[in-house]
Amino acid sequence: MNGVIMQFFHWYYEGNLWKEFLEKADDLKEIGITAVWFPPATKGGLGKEGRGYDVYDLYDLGEFDQKGTVATRYGTKEEYLTAIQKAHDIGMSVYADIVLNHRIGGDEKEDIIVHEVNGENRNKMVGDSFSASAFTKFTFPGRNGKYSDFIWDFHCFSGIDTIVKDNNEKQGVFKIHNTSGQEWNDSVSHQFGNYDYLMGADVEYRNPEVVTEMKRWIKWYVDTTKVDGLRLDALKHISYDFLKEWIIYIKTELKPDIFIMGELWKDEVVKINDFSEFMEDLLCYFDVPLHYHFYNASNEEEKYDLRNILDGTLLSQNPRCSVSFVENHDTQKLQALESVVKDWFKPIAYTLILMNENAYPCIFYPDLYGAEYTDLSEGKEIKVSMPKVHLLPLLLKARQEFAHGEQINYFDDPNCIAWMRKGDEKHKGCIIIISNNGERAKEINLGKENANSEYFDFLQQRKDKIKSDENGRAVFKVNARSVSIWIQK
Structure with a gap:
């Protein structure tokens, strides 16, 4: 299954998130979302002003009158559990954001x-x-x-x-x-x-009473919510010894098949791999180095060498433990780790993770729905608009229908790369081609079994048709600073 996670929130989200998910869940399932990552559901010290990362009471999921409110920023406990049940009813997994540090x-x-x-x-x-x-x-x-x-x-x-x-x-x-x-x-x-x-x-995780309580709490949380996975916040600040013991406890005593992904914000893949080795590959990690490749490529434009875009990333070095993303709530504008991938490059970045045979991609709420928000934290009003990535629904569909089978890369030009997915007995394959400069073309040998075949651009960026010759060779084109996915007619 070509799984896709959706981060169903952003930092400035306003409204009842749990109710909104109920309204959108069926549509998300239809476009290929297989798992949803929800923000922290616990009561925060800042009440409804907090985002859940300001943890106050881990046992209060919007049930008790504390910090000036019963509901959290995102709704009540009953609404949260209803949202999880809805996801399960339609065959979607739920990953809960867990904040252990403070x-x-x-x-x-x-x-x-x-x-x-x-x-x-x-x-x-x-x-x-x-x-x-x-x-x-x-x-x-x-x-x-x-x-x-x-x-x-x-x-x-x-x-x-x-x-x-x-x-x-x-x-x-x-x-x-x-x-x-x-x-x-x-x-x-x-x-x-x-x-x-x-x-x-x-x-303080050297305190054995704290460790015992955190094991007791996570058992209560998993039993109460029935979540399928956890997203662990701020790993580099938490005792590695505790994390290992705690995750082993979860996977052996509570839920052996639970999926765990962690935020280890390191831009050097060797440091993530070292940590992963210590943790005995018990969890997956967000591919921060890949995010920064996307950020740099979007800013350097045609000067960026696309042949290197996957080099030094978790996706290329340890794909089994990687979760690929373009942006998240920490990298969006006005946040501490702000590193916004420019709009022109986002379709390319999403293509790179959604059509890759080894990626477990995570898409970001504003990239699907758009977002507008106002920040007042610096003492002045700053308005931000995040337009949706219009190609994203088509890219998600392409992942479902065509991102199958062996991948063959043609990463042989600094401004134009391509790869082929060969398909399988149930799915057609495809040819993906990307340019970060002008209109480009690349000859690809599809094999004699594909001789005299006609291809069209599934993303509808190009209206022409391409035909392979008697040997199965064809020249595939792509528009300037664009992407095309060519499918056999």
Whole structure:
């Protein structure tokens, strides 16, 4: 099956997402979406203003009156479970976004010992340790112990970004002294010396009580929601030792066939492969290097050498563990990792992942539906419009109907590449050709079994027909800065 994931949200989404999915699910199934990735469904510390990544209470999926609301940004627990059931009714998988790294919106202050660290080198202390108070106690009064009576306190957290000392609030990165020690967990990315700390109250996975609670919670979550997979946020900030133990627990004790994909934001494929090796290929990873290839190709235009577009990517080096994407909620305009693939190149980028024999592609909500939003975070109003990728529905259909069989690459020109999918006993094959410069053409030998055959462009970018000669050779054309998929008539 030529599976396709859809990221069914973006950062600035407004409205009831779970209800919208009910309305669109059948159409998504029809165009070839086989799995949907939903945003975090848990109650956030910012209430309805948050996006779910501001985790407050993992057991509150829009059920309890906490942080000023019962519903989350996306709807209620009942609506969430109904959306999942709808997906299952039509044979679609659901992947839940899970945020393990931090908590935001503590209920009570505690007196703690901290030391401030250098933001550029987290292993370097700034001055001496000192006493302060911080919101490190999470009691979840609105839930009142339902599902779990576990109380999070400062022993459950390794660091925090806001403290109060001498009645003055101070922002920074502060290492909490607790029963797990006075140093950061070393089993994380070594960016900034140590990248254990990202935001909020950073969860301390060296605390065995925390590990036990997180196993208890994920069992509750999987049992309650019946999700088919997990998308794990911010992997490079979470204890690698904990992650391995926790994922093994899920796959052995809870759901052996669960699909797990992780966000390990590294632009060097060797670092993702090293992590994957440590994790014994227990999960898949978003192909960040490939995204940056698309970003660079869209900006460099005809100067970009298309022959290298898959080099140094997870898709080329470890396809079994890769999830290919063009953009996501972190790369869209005005976000911290902003790296927007230009509109002209998006059909090309989507063709490269949707028509590739080894890719598990993920498409982005605004690229299918379009999006308009306003950002006010910088103190001024910024309006953004994201037009839909008009060829995307046809590309999804082409994946279903023609992206089958062996792939033969013709990556032999810096501005024009092509590949053939040979098809199988149930599906026709196709020839895909791409240009990042002017109108181009490429001769391809289709074999004598395809002699004197006629071909048309399934994407309707070109209106001409192409005929192969008596030996099965044909010259396939593509418009300037475009893509064509040629199908035998």
